[in-house]
Amino acid sequence: MMFTRNLKYRRLMLVAVLGLLMGSCHKKEIGPQSSCDNDVLLLQGELLIACEGLFNSNSASLSVYDIEESEVSNNVFSEVNGSLMGDVFQSISYDNGLYFFVVNNSQKIWVVDSASYQVVDEILLPNRSPRYMVHGENNLSYSSNLSLNPNGEPVYIDVIDKGSMAVIDSINVGVWVEEMIVDGNMLFACGMGASDVVVIDTDSREVVSAVQVGREPVSIVQDGNGDVWVLCTGGFEEELPSLWHIDVETLLAEGKYFTDIGMYPTRLIIDQIGEQLYFLNNGVYKMDVALFEIPVQAFIETGSNDFYGVGVGSDSEVYIGDANGFNGNGTVFRYNALGELITSFDVGTGPSMFYFADN
Amino acid sequence: MRFTFFLLFLFVTCFVNGQVSDTLKTILIVHDRIVRPMVGYSSLELDSSILSDYAYQDISVLLFQKGGMYVKASAPNGLATLSIRGLGASHTQIYWNDIPINSPTLGLSDLSSLPVAFFDRVVVNLGGASLANGSGSLGGSVNLMSDNKVRVGFQFSLGHQYNYVLDASDIVLRHSYRKNLWSFQTRLLKQVAANAYKYVDITQVDMPFEVRGNSSMERFGVMEEIAYRINERNDLNFTFIGLNKDSDIPSVIGVSGTKQYQLDKSRKGMLKWRLTLEELYLELGVALFDDNSEYINENIFLRSEFDVKTRSVFQKMAVKLHKNLILSSKLNSESYNVLSSGFENRVNQNRFSIMGKLDYSRNSLNLIACVRSDWVDGVERGVLPSFGYSFFPDKKKRWKLNGNVSKNHRLPSLNDLYWSVVGNTDLKDEQSFNFENGVAWSKDKVGLKAIYYSSLVDDWIQWRPINGIWRPENVKKVINSGVELGGHWETIEKRDWRADLSINYRWTKSVNIEVDSGDEDLINKQLIYVPKHHFSFGLEMTKGRLRMSYVQGLVSRTFIDAINKRYLPYYAPAELSLKYRIDNGGRTDFGLVINNLYNEDYHIQAGYPMPRRNVGINFKYTM
Numbered sequence: 001m002m003f004t005r006n007l008k009y010r011r012l013m014l015v016a017v018l019g020l021l022m023g024s025c026h027k028k029e030i031g032p033q034s035s036c037d038n039d040v041l042l043l044q045g046e047l048l049i050a051c052e053g054l055f056n057s058n059s060a061s062l063s064v065y066d067i068e069e070s071e072v073s074n075n076v077f078s079e080v081n082g083s084l085m086g087d088v089f090q091s092i093s094y095d096n097g098l099y100f101f102v103v104n105n106s107q108k109i110w111v112v113d114s115a116s117y118q119v120v121d122e123i124l125l126p127n128r129s130p131r132y133m134v135h136g137e138n139n140l141s142y143s144s145n146l147s148l149n150p151n152g153e154p155v156y157i158d159v160i161d162k163g164s165m166a167v168i169d170s171i172n173v174g175v176w177v178e179e180m181i182v183d184g185n186m187l188f189a190c191g192m193g194a195s196d197v198v199v200i201d202t203d204s205r206e207v208v209s210a211v212q213v214g215r216e217p218v219s220i221v222q223d224g225n226g227d228v229w230v231l232c233t234g235g236f237e238e239e240l241p242s243l244w245h246i247d248v249e250t251l252l253a254e255g256k257y258f259t260d261i262g263m264y265p266t267r268l269i270i271d272q273i274g275e276q277l278y279f280l281n282n283g284v285y286k287m288d289v290a291l292f293e294i295p296v297q298a299f300i301e302t303g304s305n306d307f308y309g310v311g312v313g314s315d316s317e318v319y320i321g322d323a324n325g326f327n328g329n330g331t332v333f334r335y336n337a338l339g340e341l342i343t344s345f346d347v348g349t350g351p352s353m354f355y356f357a358d359n
Numbered sequence: 360m361r362f363t364f365f366l367l368f369l370f371v372t373c374f375v376n377g378q379v380s381d382t383l384k385t386i387l388i389v390h391d392r393i394v395r396p397m398v399g400y401s402s403l404e405l406d407s408s409i410l411s412d413y414a415y416q417d418i419s420v421l422l423f424q425k426g427g428m429y430v431k432a433s434a435p436n437g438l439a440t441l442s443i444r445g446l447g448a449s450h451t452q453i454y455w456n457d458i459p460i461n462s463p464t465l466g467l468s469d470l471s472s473l474p475v476a477f478f479d480r481v482v483v484n485l486g487g488a489s490l491a492n493g494s495g496s497l498g499g500s501v502n503l504m505s506d507n508k509v510r511v512g513f514q515f516s517l518g519h520q521y522n523y524v525l526d527a528s529d530i531v532l533r534h535s536y537r538k539n540l541w542s543f544q545t546r547l548l549k550q551v552a553a554n555a556y557k558y559v560d561i562t563q564v565d566m567p568f569e570v571r572g573n574s575s576m577e578r579f580g581v582m583e584e585i586a587y588r589i590n591e592r593n594d595l596n597f598t599f600i601g602l603n604k605d606s607d608i609p610s611v612i613g614v615s616g617t618k619q620y621q622l623d624k625s626r627k628g629m630l631k632w633r634l635t636l637e638e639l640y641l642e643l644g645v646a647l648f649d650d651n652s653e654y655i656n657e658n659i660f661l662r663s664e665f666d667v668k669t670r671s672v673f674q675k676m677a678v679k680l681h682k683n684l685i686l687s688s689k690l691n692s693e694s695y696n697v698l699s700s701g702f703e704n705r706v707n708q709n710r711f712s713i714m715g716k717l718d719y720s721r722n723s724l725n726l727i728a729c730v731r732s733d734w735v736d737g738v739e740r741g742v743l744p745s746f747g748y749s750f751f752p753d754k755k756k757r758w759k760l761n762g763n764v765s766k767n768h769r770l771p772s773l774n775d776l777y778w779s780v781v782g783n784t785d786l787k788d789e790q791s792f793n794f795e796n797g798v799a800w801s802k803d804k805v806g807l808k809a810i811y812y813s814s815l816v817d818d819w820i821q822w823r824p825i826n827g828i829w830r831p832e833n834v835k836k837v838i839n840s841g842v843e844l845g846g847h848w849e850t851i852e853k854r855d856w857r858a859d860l861s862i863n864y865r866w867t868k869s870v871n872i873e874v875d876s877g878d879e880d881l882i883n884k885q886l887i888y889v890p891k892h893h894f895s896f897g898l899e900m901t902k903g904r905l906r907m908s909y910v911q912g913l914v915s916r917t918f919i920d921a922i923n924k925r926y927l928p929y930y931a932p933a934e935l936s937l938k939y940r941i942d943n944g945g946r947t948d949f950g951l952v953i954n955n956l957y958n959e960d961y962h963i964q965a966g967y968p969m970p971r972r973n974v975g976i977n978f979k980y981t982m
Binding site for chain 1: 564611612614617662825828919921922962966
């Protein structure tokens with residue numbers, strides 16, 4: 001009887017000790033981890049790919065692609081700097097040997113050395129939702145912000161001094177602003193929250209004009225003639241999507257509308273000589289700026305893919321990001337100037353923007 | 360105002376007079392004899408003695424620690440959802456006294472909004488067992504029961520817990536009074552938490568410790584139960600729960616300065632009449648729910664809200680046709696009226712369901728045949744049959760074999776159907792076929808069980824981007840299978856010394872077997888946030904007035920992307936609690952709870968760190 005009781009006690013203690021040991025095991029990994037490793041770490045690739053990551057998951061990443069060698073390195077930012085990049089990698093811009101990586105939901109802009117990808121500074125933007133950054137005169141840059149401001153609250157474009165890497169001023173534009181371009185001392189900003197392209201004098205830092213375009217202007221580029229092109233999504237079936245041409249001298253705008261309110265065109269880009277416009281509308285569409293006609297036939301059909309970003313290289317090669325439903329890694333398809341597939345490769349989650357270092 | 364109501368109620372209850380009657384026990388025994396659980400199906404019941412240890416927690420903590428369930432949580436008091444048998448939160452229906460309470464807009468429940476203190480029992484129905492309450496719980500369901508059991512006379516208890524690491528204070532007050540034909544019970548809850556705890560910031564190069572910000576929470580709740588015994592066979596029950604929660608929502612780590620918060624208001628009332636005869640049980644009831652939630656993000660001036668009004672009518676019946684045969688039925692009708700900032704117009708939906716069940720039992724054999732059908736806005740959504748058995752092959756009934764097969768479906772949520780522009784009214788119901796078989800052995804104070812289950816889910820609904828716009832679609836077919844092993848050992852060495860030990864292990868494989876064209880990489884990949892291995896271990900020891908409880912969980916790595924490249928590492932949080940009781944006319948319990956005993960840094964949801972070791976001290980006075 002005593003033996004049985006002791007045996008029971010020992011069994012009980014054994015299991016208890018095992019449980020305690022199991023719980024006290026230490027581990028090194030904390031938080032999200034990735035099981036994909038790079039064969040090589042490319043630091044000289046000509047193409048930078050902003051991979052948004054999944055919202056609220058800190059999975060933003062930078063992929064770098066060597067066009068000549070057709071090699072890709074993923075998670076370059078984290079591998080070089082040893083920390084996560086943040087939440088929602090929105091956009092890339094370049095100025096004077098530095099890349100500026102706007103990380104939207106992390107409310108910051110990483111300032112990175114363009115040769116080593118090492119962080120040299122970070123611009124913190126608390127209580128902001130930064131989207132895009134453009135660079136103007138006098139060592140100043142401008143950062144746009146997402147805001148739904150239903151009650152007319154102020155919405156700012158922040159003015160950043162690149163000497164101190166700090167916000168020195170904010171221009172209240174009143175609407176959610178997406179992409180921008182700078183032309184001399186004029187800043188053209190897509191007023192996504194309205195139907196205007198907001199024009200700002202960067203010297204006085206005041207809104208000097210609002211050029212009326214279609215509903216939800218989202219993308220803006222400047223062609224080889226210096227004229228501005230603006231793509232409007234039309235909102236969620238609120239209005240037909242439209243494409244607008246703006247003369248930067250007169251600010252006169254001419255628009256053409258798409259035929260189907262169910263369309264949602266985005267990501268307007270222009271080739272490096274400023275002659276051909278490209279945008280996504282399920283497939284990739286291409287338009288000569290000299291022939292202002294909205295194309296009806298896709299240059300590259302989407303097929304079973306889910307095109308999420310598009311970029312055009314110096315030899316008119318087209319790079320398309322496929323988010324793969326945000327199920328994990330994205331895919332980039334590389335097409336030649338005729339729209340024929342050359343190759344494809346895996347990148348981080350949600351490849352949305354391409355930046356060519358030879359720009 | 361809140362305490363005025365409480366004092367008024369105390370005043371009223373003191374002046375209720377009449378004759379002493381104690382037929383409740385008899386009614387419950389008869390009720391349990393006729394209204395049977397789903398024999399042959401898997402379920403888990405956590406009774407009031409277990410719930411009383413978690414009175415300061417929400418249901419998510421209880422289900423993880425005592426139910427061995429996988430709970431996806433973003434923070435203490437933050438959004439928490441339940442995954443049962445490898446399926447998602449929307450495949451888990453939560454019921455309150457048999458009435459579905461999942462949000463019809465989201466199709467799921469936030470378990471952190473359900474305080475344990477307001478419930479007396481929690482029943483987890485796994486797989487096909489959930490069909491006893493309703494459809495849609497492809498993984499399983501949780502039934503939160505308020506039993507309204509009140510002792511004769513006046514009862515009062517007051518408990519308080521303070522966690523100094525989280526700066527969290529929880530007060531639970533319970534008062535009941537029963538005299539003659541009336542009984543009353545009031546529960547009050549007040550919780551305030553700063554939740555400003557330290558965590559490792561993995562978004563910075565040197566991984567420093569930071570303090571979690573924008574994560575405070577304040578909640579107040581009141582629950583009122585009134586019962587009137589008409590006679591020995593009839594009784595009326597009224598239950599009301601009111602909850603207000605005001606919570607800041609912390610952002611993913613690495614982000615500072617985000618100001619987002621949510622205000623939740625919930626009012627739930629239910630009136631029920633029960634008739635209990637020797638061979639008949641009948642229950643009729645109505646319920647009204649009003650749930651309101653408002654989310655505000657001050658950074659981008661985003662404000663969204665929804666208001667859901669639910670009217671529910673239900674009927675439950677069980678009749679003994681023969682000494683071996685019981686016929687049961689259940690009818691539910693829910694009418695939803697929803698105003699949401701995501702909808703263009705107010706949305707109404709009417710759901711009606713009917714269930715019939717036959718229980719046959721003879722000697723060592725129990726058989727159940729059940730059939731259920733649902734209608735939505737008058738359109739039938741298919742018939743759901745299920746069949747279960749249990750069998751004791753030996754005379755001593757030490758061995759038990761049980762199993763079931765069932766068909767189930769889940770309706771698209773109102774957000775899936777009607778979200779502005781992107782809602783998809785062409786969505787089909789998700790369909791599932793479920794199978795399980797198990798064996799159990801028990802002798803004296805030792806019990807062991809093993810269950811194998813498998814289910815096939817078709818037309819899985821998922822939101823995904825199409826040309827940059829997220830829309831819900833029926834996209835894939837998923838098969839999930841698993842093994843559940845459990846053991847329980849209760850031993851009493853001496854009169855005042857007692858130990859209970861329980862061990863559970865779950866192995867879950869939940870993979871895509873059919874996907875849309877272009878997504879072939881996802882085939883045979885484990886679904887996100889479904890751990891393959893989940894182990895839990897509990898030890899409870901009591902000696903005299905002292906009780907020690909140790910709970911150890913171990914959740915294996917969970918993938919956080921669908922192609923299984925990114926993952927969260929395993930975590931193994933442990934909880935140790937001590938309780939000492941003093942009887943001095945009333946009863947006073949003093950307690951100490953240490954959560955995350957080994958100071959583990961871990962995330963259950965990617966980018967949302969959980970607290971490191973934290974300690975709570977509590978006391979409860981019962982009169």
